[in-house]
Amino acid sequence: MAHLAIRHDRWGPAVLGLGTLVAALVAVEILIRIGLINRFVMPLPSEVLLALERVVAEEGVLHRFLVTAGEALGAGVLLTVVGVPLGILLDRVELARRATETWVAGFAAAPIVLVYPLFLVIFGRSAWTIVMIGALAGLPPVILKTLEGLRAVPPVFVDVGRSFNLGDWQQFRMIKLPAALPSIFVGVRLGLIFALINVVGVEFLINFGGLGPLINELAERYDLPGTYAAIAFVVLVSICFFAVLERIERWLRPGS
Template sequence: MTGSFRLSKSPVLVGGIGLAIFLCVLEIAVETGMVMELVVPRPSDTFLAFPPVQEDMDLVGNFFVTLGMTAASTAIALSIGVPFGYFLYRNRRYGIAYEGWLAAAFAAPTVLLYPLFLVIFGRTYLTLIMMGFIPGAIPIVIQTRQGLLGVSQTLLNVGRSFNVSEREMFWKIQLPSAVPTIFTGIRIGVMYTLVNIVAIEYLIDFGGLGRIVSEMYFRFDTPGTYASIVAVILVSVFFYWGFGRIEKWLRPV
């Protein structure tokens, strides 16, 4: 229809409208007692809980602490994961031998190793970063290898036909070609990193948002608990959006 607004062209708006509808339905469900207020607070109460949580626990400051820890863990995961994935791609035998083990290790609940890390690194940010790095690196390694294995033979032959060097082959053909797959690994990795970091913050009562979630929970402040969980979701949204932008920059189409 000419001149009409096409929702499908504006995914952010469509998502926002969907979220608004969900929150309205939830508000009504809690208000009418269909959902227990003790378990799920009214969305309006969660919204109103932000100022007191900010005043009491510095929600914004801790948002940046968790965001910083996740960024540091992800940076380490990337700096180790991508080269190691490339190594497993170049060394076929190692790749075949270790990919299964890596996939199995990814399923392991590494968060339960936190006492060990506390012994090694103490109750410090380093424990959070290292605990976040482990689950973040594994999918990056696996997806980097898979992405490079999936590069079209024809594109490699194009490079060979133009006499490109090994270095140019990697930077100008293999890496851009593998970007979508590698970024799938990065997105999965960063989510697991964030989950691990928040869980450790919660368990050891140290660091950023996880510590606030723990504090609010033990105070039976349900709206405050949900407000801090929303802040965790915003960290996740930030990374999802950020890596989406980087991917778009590297692979515009």
């Protein structure tokens, strides 16, 4: 019985999520067929499913998928290796935090994608433009959540470290950073969302890269099922990244 309970706990959420998705697609299919949703705006989900094979076979979608995934990975690595240290810096330097925290929060709401002409001048029509805009768009949540996690460490934890005569670096490595990891990972997840949105958006705008240009091409052909099928691959990129990030978090926090 215990074994069955463990399996239920492990697969229950996945089954519920998949069942909800299938039910939603069936409901949309019915609404389109009875005319409550215009099929010239949204194609039948069954047509999108049939278009998946065609898009894979005729549009080179697997290569495009890898290109977009690589650009998103580059942006994700960049926003992490830059954003987390900046959050740590703001936690350590009070004057810098008070001077820039509001600006960073405001920067999170800025439409970074609109500055792509400037990045085209700097980096040219290349993957670097896409990666840099994606990373820049994802920096604010990483910085802010890192800062939030470090500042939320209970003072009693720090006091215990002092009682063991731990130095500043030892307290940071053994106490503050592990305690802040959940918040840091939330920031990285949010940063990846912003990064992926901007990666695909810039690909679409400059017609360069992987899935973004494909969506543009299919939309210009008014191939609605193919367009939605290509968008489904963008969602798949996001799912892959979040699955990998969850495994990394479990590895860094084995007791979670």
